[in-house]
Amino acid sequence: MAKQKLKTEHSGPKNGGGHWGTRKEGKRLSSKARRSQGRKESKSTEKLTGESVERPKVHPWRMCSEGRHWVRTHSMTVEPSEKHPDGKTIRHGHCADNPNRGKGKKAKTVRDYIETNEMNEIAKDQFGSLKGPPAPAPKEWPYKSSDLYDDLIRGWTKYWNDIFHPSYPLDPNLVKALIASESGFNPKPNDQSTKSSGKARGLIQLTDQTIRILGDVNGELKDHYVKMSRDDAYDPNLSVAAGTRWLFYKKEWASNKLGREASWDEAIAAYKGYLPGIISGKNPNPTGMQNIRKHYQELK
């Protein structure tokens, strides 16, 4: 009877998990059980967020599931050991958690974050088999390499159209016309080492500020961040990927400004900084829009 009393003294885990011993011992064992259970749960979460997971990807072309991004094979420093006497090892390509948006208790892992390695992998693996616009450049165009970046334009336009699902998808011909008007299909200037900030770079002529905003998880963008460096803007693939993403951001901004879904021509006007002047009537037909409109007409 005394033993039975001892049993009921402990009110530990229920559903058959109780401990038939002293209260102190019961508490100790129950804490151990909790830690073990916690580890199990943590492992299962890890499995859930790992590469072989059921969590959806933001896009079928992506290498990692939502909330994670691809990190390519890289060297890393470890504690020197028999296996790694020099304290260096190779970490193979893997998925890593996305950074957090916000700080403290409000911090939340961002859903979509893409870095340069993954953008390069996507272009390499996915774009070769795609077909459709942009149209080949008219013979009168003076650019020697005007069709050289068609696969990148086609691929990234499809990718961002799939992500954002606009009512009127972005036309790859418009992206091609934008590149013609901005850089004349010349991705690399004479001197790429220039540190001058505020100037435009690469095929789509992104600025340092644009590149910063695209990758800033605590900035203006709410999701679908693109992380790259200033020098990456000279890379045609990364320039088209980031520039097209930026165009979608400007379309969203223009739609908010207009109170209706903006057209792509209005999105381009916003991209070029002309939209407020067009809306107010102060600069209804800016000369800076002539170039892209002419190129676009010739491609359609």
Added chain:
Amino acid sequence: MRTMQNFFLIFLLCLSPLASAIGSLVQKYPDILLSNDHGILKEKDMVDDLSYKKVVPYRINEDQPGFPRWQCFPVKDVKPIVQTWRGVDGMGGDKEVSMCDLHILAEAKELLHDYFEPRAWNYNHCREFRKAWNKLTRNESFICLNGEPFLLEKENIKGVDRMVKSWQWTKIKTKKGCYSYRAGVCE
């Protein structure tokens, strides 16, 4: 008298390579350099774009975006003008900032050349341009502008009908140096 003749001969000998050098760029690249360059431009300036562009013969009446040409003017005939407003920078965030649309106007005989940029910018850009402009043009007589030709149109400017040729400019150059809003083009 003979000394005078010798001096004149030597003077001509010295002048002829100089004269041919001045003329040679226009003669060699008539579709890239449309005027006398007054010793500002180099062969490199002519061939810079040729690695990725095909030469298109220049026709003043046509809209020919894509292939840039050089033209040089007396500095006194060239004037940058800036239109400003409050707006959102196309390359920036959602905040309203001072924006500017920069044009460079060049007077040439009956024609006014209007060099514009492919986009409007945060006002800092125009401030930067003004600084570069002052530095490049101070005590200089001529300036060369590089741009892609657009329409030739009749416009009414201050009550007067004028023929205006539009250009999308990329860089400007004097004997003091070069400036562009594109990174790495002039550095």
